[in-house]
Amino acid sequence: MRRSTALPKPPAGQPLPETHVWLTLKTLFPYLWRYRLRVLAALSCLVAAKVANVGVPMVFKGMIDELSGPQQALAMPILLLLLYGALRFSTGLFTELREILFARVTQRAVRQVALEVFRHLHSLSLRFHLERQTGGVSRDVERGTRSISSLISYTLYSILPTLVEIGLVLGILFVKYDLGFVIITLVSLVSYIVFTVKVSNWRIDIRRAVNENDSAANTRAVDSLLNYETVKYFNNEAWEARRYDEQLIKWEDAATRSQTTLAFLNLGQQMIIVLGVTAMMWRAASGVVDGTMTIGDLVLVNAFLIQLYIPLNFLGVVYREIRQAMTDIERMFKLMQENREIADAPDARDLPNGPLQVNFDTVDFAYDPERLILKNLSFAIPPGKAVAVVGHSGAGKSTLSRLLYRFYDVTGGSVRINGHDLRTLKQSSLRAAIGIVPQDTVLFNDSIFYNINYGRPEASREEVFAAARAAQLHDFIETLPQKYETRVGERGLKLSGGEKQRVAIARALLKNPPILIFDEATSALDSGTERAIQSQLEQAAIGRTTLTIAHRLSTVMNANEILVMHEGHIIERGTHQALLAAAGSYARMWTLQQQENGNMAEPEKL
CATH class of the missing domain: 3.40.50.300 (P-loop containing nucleotide triphosphate hydrolases)
Structure with missing residues (x-):
């Protein structure tokens, strides 16, 4: 089947967004400006290097004119030769000094941005992390931090030096020669830049599609490898390879189109350069024939053209790389713009020391507004006491621990510790006071x-x-x-x-911690180990405020109070013996579990 040549869309099917260049640069600028002295010193070295570089052809012109004159004197060419060598060395010296001064700035900026993104990702809500795709996010961060270094390097080491050199050359051509040289140079430069920008902007969506599909392919690969055992269980290696290849096909189409349009861009750039160089050399040669210019002037113009040609020819590549880097950095900064669903209030305070009481006061909660998980839920865990929550799967038991950790905020009502609403406490202080043994470790x-x-x-x-x-x-x-x-x-x-x-x-x-949560803490243990650990857990819970979420009722028999949940409500509460005596839902679950264990001992004897 013939593949479509249409531009591949991002995996989510969303339109390709515009690259916000100035917004991205504005976000990046403060990380660099912290080291303004180094930046200014590096820029000074950059200008000095280019002044020395432009001076080299002028000294070379003087040497040629001296040697081609009717009376050749050896002293002047030797002095010019020494000056020539000094300027050549100065160009390299100031270039390396610029590198030395700016190296720390670049690496420190990359480090600080990467650290800030990392911290921000950890500060985002559990909802974001349940919905994210690890492979895509990690690739965005990796490409973004790498592109910061690329953007700084290309800007400082390619764009700015080229602009400085162009300015110096145009000034010399205007002062020493007629306006025609300046006009030819300017027309060539403007044509080159406009063509490069237009075509590169046209290609940026293609390049972004390459990145989108690369991230999507990487996400599928990582997700599949993380679930290696599941793939093997269902003998789905071929299925996973086919899904991965489907995304690689989209990446291949985008990458192929990117390469072919690159060839068109390079061809157009070469044509503009050739026309400009030809026009300049024709005018200089005409000046030599007319006697208005010397051989040294012809060499000087040619040297200037060569010095401009090399960086200008590379400018197209640099521009493409900068736009590529901008796209990658923008994706990373969009992670920084992800809203922190759970954030500390400006006046948030630390959780006080001492015994802690937990209260759920008429709590309503929903992950999705259309489906309420907890409904008008109220209970208390007194200081140093143990409360257990039992019920069938989907009753909302594990949601209690997520609310207590403040991974989510309640939809209605409040969760309080010693009377303090969790939303008024610092998250770090709250979570330092809670220890958990989760169901899925x-x-x-x-x-x-x-x-x-x-x-x-x-x-x-x-x-x-x-x-x-x-x-x-x-x-x-x-x-x-x-x-x-x-x-x-x-x-x-x-x-x-x-x-x-x-x-x-x-x-x-x-x-x-002063508060302990056991969320199906012994669900993966055999009966013998469970009994051994259960006594240790009960020992560890002494003097602590403890919430136990359990399916096995044998693990909660000694709790001070047992809550039976059903569809977000508490339908029964009391001690183990009281609930058995009530002969309700808890008693039925107990009888069923005893039958499953082959143990029909009389409940009152336990």
């Missing part, structure tokens, strides 16, 4: 020690070992060849589900 691709120590990075090795023992993990780690330095693999895939969950328990215990 994802670990860093680092050592077991690093992953446990992540709960409190300043903790000593002995404290990390103690937390591992409390999570019934230490003995297992000691059996491994590299012990605590064993790497867990991408997302912890080298460990079993139970081992990962015990790492998460050890990490939460090491953090030692």
Whole structure:
């Protein structure tokens, strides 16, 4: 089947946006202006280098005129030769000084922008991170930071030097020769620049389509590799390769069109340069024949043309690269413009020290406005007490922990700690006071020690070992060849589900927070390990305000209060024994789970 030659669209099907050049430069400028002294010194070196470079052909002209005169004197050409060498050296010296002065500015700007983007991404809401595509975002950040260096380098080392040199050459041609040389040079330059800008602007959407499809292909590849096991489970390697190739075909079409239009641009630029050079040399040669110009003048004009020709010929490439860099930087800065759905209030304060009480006061919440998850929910967790929440999947149990961490703000009502609405507290202070063992434990691709120590990075090795023992993990780690330095693999895939969950328990215990959340904390453990760890969890919860979210009712029997949720409501509440005696929903779930476990012991004897 013949492929379409139409311009590939971005994967989301959105129109290709305009590149906002000045807005992007305005955003980037403050990062450079912090080092204004270095910038100004580098610019001074740039001008000095170009003055020396333009002086070289003039000295060369003087040497030729002296040597071609009727009375050749050796002293003057030797002096000019020394001056020629000094100017050549000065050009290189000031160019390298400019590089030395500006190197720190460029790298520091790249570092600061990359760090700011990284911090901003971490400050965005959970909603953004659930919807983002990791491969595309990482590629945008990588290309954007790399393009900052490219943009600065091309501007300082190509565009500005060329403009300075053009200005100096035009001034010399105007002062030393007639206006015709200036007009020919200006017409050539303007024609070249206008043609380059017009064609490059036409090509920018093609180049952006290449980037969009490159990011989309990378996103598909990363997503597929992250889900390697799932691909294998369903024998879908060919399916994944076909999906990846579908995006690569779009990238190939865009990249091919980009290359062919580049050839057209280069051809037009060469034609303009050739016509300009021919006209200049014809006028200079005519001047020599008429006796109004010397051989040295002809050499000078030719040298000027060559000096302008080389950077001007490269100017087209530079312009394309700068527009490319602008496009990449714009995509990265758009990440910086992502709205922080959850942000600290201007007068936000730290969470006070001491025992903490948690209150959910008539809370309503919806991820999507059309589907309410929590409805008029109210309960309290007194200081040092344990409250458990149980219910069928989809009842809204795990949403409670996300609201308590303030990953989202409530739609109605409020969540309070010691009477303080979470929206009035600093997020860093709030989250420092909470430890969690999540249902789905994802670990860093680092050592077991690093992953446990992540709960409190300043903790000593002995404290990390103690937390591992409390999570019934230490003995297992000691059996491994590299012990605590064993790497867990991408997302912890080298460990079993139970081992990962015990790492998460050890990490939460090491953090030692006043509020603990156990979100299906033992769901991946076998019954024997679960009983061993359950006692450790209960021991760790003593004196702490604890919220336990569980499916296995055997893990919440000792809670001070148990809440039974159904479709966002609390339908029952009480102690284990009281709920069994009520013979309601909780009692039915208990009986069903006991039957599944093959254990029909009388509830009142437990």
